[in-house]
Amino acid sequence: MAEFSLADLERTIRERALSGDAQSWTAKLFAAGMEKAAKKMGEEAVETVIAAVGRDRDGLVSESADLLYHWLVVLAVADIPLSQVLQELERRTGQSGVAEKASRSTDRA
Numbered sequence: 001m002a003e004f005s006l007a008d009l010e011r012t013i014r015e016r017a018l019s020g021d022a023q024s025w026t027a028k029l030f031a032a033g034m035e036k037a038a039k040k041m042g043e044e045a046v047e048t049v050i051a052a053v054g055r056d057r058d059g060l061v062s063e064s065a066d067l068l069y070h071w072l073v074v075l076a077v078a079d080i081p082l083s084q085v086l087q088e089l090e091r092r093t094g095q096s097g098v099a100e101k102a103s104r105s106t107d108r109a
């Protein structure tokens with residue numbers, strides 16, 4: 001099986017968003033706008049947390065997939081390409097998260 005990536009899903013979402021297909025959940029979310037898309041993403045995030053805390057491994061996989069899909073929809077509604085988020089993650093490589101947080105605390109002091 002060819003490798004599936006988030007970039008593939010992002011492409012599908014952008015195509016479906018403008019399809020006007022009444023059967024497309026993506027098109028429905030786009031038509032409803034950012035508040036609805038972000039609300040769905042929030043619900044999926046909470047369901048992911050519940051699965052994680054409940055040590056529900058199958059649930060965590062399934063809810064993570066729901067979350068990633070809805071996160072990509074929110075990015076698409078905001079017209080932010082996935083590549084921009086990946087660039088930000090790449091920029092952070094090599095810096096420990098603890099050190100980064102400590103540097104922010106110093107900034108605020």
Ligand SMILES: N=c1c2ncn([C@@H]3O[C@H](COP(=O)(O)OP(=O)(O)OP(=O)(O)O)[C@@H](O)[C@H]3O)c2ncn1[C@@H]1O[C@H](COP(=O)(O)O)[C@@H](O)[C@H]1O
Pocket residue numbers: 009012013016023024025026027065066069
């Ligand atoms: N990955 C997904 C995906 N994950 C979840 N969902 C939909 O997200 C919706 C919300 O999920 P919920 O479980 O919250 O459903 P709900 O009916 O609101 O349930 P509750 O709120 O009652 O819990 C459901 O309709 C799911 O089918 C998705 N819809 C689409 N995709 C991808 O997007 C592609 C295009 O889909 P369409 O735009 O629908 O053609 C698909 O081929 C998939 O690759």
